[in-house]
Amino acid sequence: xxxxxxxxxxxxxxxLTPFEIKKMKNMIQETDDESIANEIRELWNVYSxxxxxxxxxxxxxxKNKDPYFTFHPHENKVLSLLKNTAAVLFPIFFAFSIYTYxxxxxxxxxxxxxxxxxxxxxxxxxxxxxxxxVYLNSDSQLKYSSDFGISQRRIELTGEAYFEVAKNQEMPxxxxxxxxxxxxLGTTFNINMSEDKKTIETSLLEGSVEVxxxxxxxxxxxxxxxxxxxxxxxxxxxxxETDLIAETGWMYxxxxxxxxxxxxxxKAIEKFYGCRFIVEGNYPKxxxxxxxxxxxxxxxxxxxxxxxxxxxxxQGNEFTITFV
Amino acid sequence: MQxxxxxxxxxxxxRKNIDLLRSGSHTAFNSLYESYSGLLYGFIYRLTxxxxxxxDIVQDTFLKVWLQREQIDxxxxxxxxxxxxxxxxxxxxxxxxxxxxxxxxxxCETYESFISPEKSDSQIDFxxxxxxxxxxxxxxxxxxxxxxxxxKEQGLTAKETxxxxxxxxxxxxxxxxxxxxxxxxxxxxxxxxFLLVLQIMF
Numbered sequence: 001x002x003x004x005x006x007x008x009x010x011x012x013x014x015x016l017t018p019f020e021i022k023k024m025k026n027m028i029q030e031t032d033d034e035s036i037a038n039e040i041r042e043l044w045n046v047y048s049x050x051x052x053x054x055x056x057x058x059x060x061x062x063k064n065k066d067p068y069f070t071f072h073p074h075e076n077k078v079l080s081l082l083k084n085t086a087a088v089l090f091p092i093f094f095a096f097s098i099y100t101y102x103x104x105x106x107x108x109x110x111x112x113x114x115x116x117x118x119x120x121x122x123x124x125x126x127x128x129x130x131x132x133x134v135y136l137n138s139d140s141q142l143k144y145s146s147d148f149g150i151s152q153r154r155i156e157l158t159g160e161a162y163f164e165v166a167k168n169q170e171m172p173x174x175x176x177x178x179x180x181x182x183x184x185l186g187t188t189f190n191i192n193m194s195e196d197k198k199t200i201e202t203s204l205l206e207g208s209v210e211v212x213x214x215x216x217x218x219x220x221x222x223x224x225x226x227x228x229x230x231x232x233x234x235x236x237x238x239x240x241e242t243d244l245i246a247e248t249g250w251m252y253x254x255x256x257x258x259x260x261x262x263x264x265x266x267k268a269i270e271k272f273y274g275c276r277f278i279v280e281g282n283y284p285k286x287x288x289x290x291x292x293x294x295x296x297x298x299x300x301x302x303x304x305x306x307x308x309x310x311x312x313x314x315q316g317n318e319f320t321i322t323f324v
Numbered sequence: 325m326q327x328x329x330x331x332x333x334x335x336x337x338x339r340k341n342i343d344l345l346r347s348g349s350h351t352a353f354n355s356l357y358e359s360y361s362g363l364l365y366g367f368i369y370r371l372t373x374x375x376x377x378x379x380d381i382v383q384d385t386f387l388k389v390w391l392q393r394e395q396i397d398x399x400x401x402x403x404x405x406x407x408x409x410x411x412x413x414x415x416x417x418x419x420x421x422x423x424x425x426x427x428x429x430x431x432c433e434t435y436e437s438f439i440s441p442e443k444s445d446s447q448i449d450f451x452x453x454x455x456x457x458x459x460x461x462x463x464x465x466x467x468x469x470x471x472x473x474x475x476k477e478q479g480l481t482a483k484e485t486x487x488x489x490x491x492x493x494x495x496x497x498x499x500x501x502x503x504x505x506x507x508x509x510x511x512x513x514x515x516x517x518f519l520l521v522l523q524i525m526f
Contacts, residue, residue: 036419043367044407047367
């Protein structure tokens with residue numbers, strides 16, 4: 001056993017002496033990430049069965065530390081996990097997402113265009129006529145014509161969106177973003193156009209997609225866990241491997257509430273933003289459903305004021321909330 | 325033989341679950357989660373010593389399991405796959421924790437508490453330790469706090485601190501020992517274990 005592995009082993013069994021702690025600290029600085037990852041895999045293979053946390057103590061630790069994000073070992077895991085972290089399967093409409101349906105000037109024969117746009121700081125979920133699910137990130141816009149799903153499946157995107165495309169072998173689903181077309185049959189992927197519109201990233205989670213440059217007519221095929229990065233200035237397209245966490249992170253790095261009692265909501269906000277609420281008066285009984293991106297606390301409180309009657313007073317990081 | 329058969333059965337079950345998971349079965353996901361989440365949590369906690377960070381990593385890992393379910397190689401063990409998904413974030417957090425100057429202090433504490441075996445299960449994690457320390461620091465005068473932070477949190481020597489603040493080295497020692505005796509008293513209110521630590525560390 002190498003000296004480093006020996007120290008790592010002692011570390012996970014809480015056996016490092018103060019002297020060894022210093023030694024280990026120095027060794028970590030000299031060891032690269034890959035080697036540490038190797039050690040971790042080794043330790044996992046050999047010792048992980050000795051360190052499990054049983055469901056009850058895991059639950060109690062998590063409950064004590066974090067009133068909102070809890071695992072429920074006896075509940076449906078998929079539900080509780082995804083409810084808490086990802087809006088992948090159970091999206092919640094954010095009550096204040098702003099939908100603007102704009103009708104383009106009508107001509108007799110042309111199908112109408114539908115536009116769905118989401119303002120800054122908001123997110124939205126929609127189901128297209130072909131039952132494809134789209135999660136639109138903030139400051140994004142989606143445009144499709146009214147014959148979508150009847151004679152074609154084509155949409156235009158500005159900004160960022162995550163797609164779970166309904167399978168339909170006969171009618172390919174095409175997303176146009178600037179001058180690239182992403183063509184799919186049925187799959188899950190994320191498209192992100194950078195703020196300055198210089199790059200467009202298409203990241204694939206499942207299935208396969210074809211990303212085509214509409215100017216040069218060149219295209220690339222992606223396999224899952226790859227992304228195509230298209231530079232709109234140079235016209236170059238590169239493919240990179242990705243673990244998808246960064247690309248899909250926007251979908252779940254946020255506070256999500258689903259019929260939660262208000263005290264729980266406030267606690268979760270306290271935890272998330274590191275502030276403190278002092279509550280006066282009685283909590284209203286109504287449950288709260290909604291979700292918050294990383295907005296500031298005042299915005300959230302104003303948001304909550306649309307649901308509940310209260311005044312609040314800010315003093316440093318402390319908010320006194322008085323229910324009326 | 326009995327155990328070997330049980331082992332075989334377990335492996336077959338797992339294999340079946342992985343095939344089901346690949347085709348999108350929630351029940352299979354549940355069952356894999358049931359078998360591995362505690363294992364993963366316990367292991368990662370010992371590496372990161374933070375419950376909140378461990379929880380995040382475990383959640384993210386299983387989220388990735390779900391999102392990447394179709395890429396699971398059914399011939400490899402699920403165990404090996406799981407740690408591969410988690411490892412990068414574990415390494416990041418592991419490094420980050422060790423970079424914190426107070427982490428050493430904290431580790432000495434867990435070492436000491438481990439000696440008394442009944443405490444090993446109800447360990448205070450690093451986040452709690454820092455929170456308790458921060459609370460206790462409020463009881464210090466601004467000078468005591470400044471000197472404690474320079475010496476203990478930023479790792480300056482007494483001499484460097486003295487030069488930085490243009491005071492004598494002896495004055496640094498004096499302030500530090502005042503600060504430590506106050507912290508010791510305050511921290512012991514949070515958890516008797518800390519009393520022990522600070523005596524050993526400082």
